Amino acid sequence: GAGVSQSPSNKVTEKGKDVELRCDPISGHTALYWYRQSLGQGLEFLIYFQGNSAPDKSGLPSDRFSAERTGGSVSTLTIQRTQQEDSAVYLCASSSRDRVGGELFFGEGSRLTVL
């Protein structure tokens, strides 16, 4: 696609429910990143994919968070047993290069509200 696409744009859920957030990167981009932005805060790194593998999962805050990427394209971030502190905007980015440099482009984000 022309840009990074994320869905849903907004999600309201009840505490304890599971949620899935989807990211469709720019066509041909091999590197994919998930970040989280809490209200009024900066961006917090969650996980990085190169192809379908995730060499860096260091930012995932707990084992309730997981992510996968299939076909070197679409990625899904899953949050199990959601808590109120999970409320944030989840942003996905993609890049045509990884460790050697390359510009990241972000999607518009998925705003998650946990009641």
Place this chain on the structure above:
Amino acid sequence: GIQVEQSPPDLILQEGANSTLRCNFSDSVNNLQWFHQNPWGQLINLFYIPSGTKQNGRLSATTVATERYSLLYISSSQTTDSGVYFCAVRGLEAGNTGKLIFGQGTTLQVKP
């Protein structure tokens, strides 16, 4: 890991004024980007500038990699320039897998 500091944290300008935003980083980098986050939350790419100087209209940026800082210049500011400006870097340190580390941002308000 690499540290990123932005200054000032907040800035209020009158329309038409010029400003300079600064980003300091603690280690060598192979990527530095400036973003503008608009009031709707969207991150807009301004510059990809690991070194050197670039200009785009009223905005320009300079990165001095050897001294570990970057500057974003906004000239003749407009109300639409309001929002949060983020600097983000990718460090060259061993073990870095390529993630961008973000500063805490500079919140700019341009008054008419």
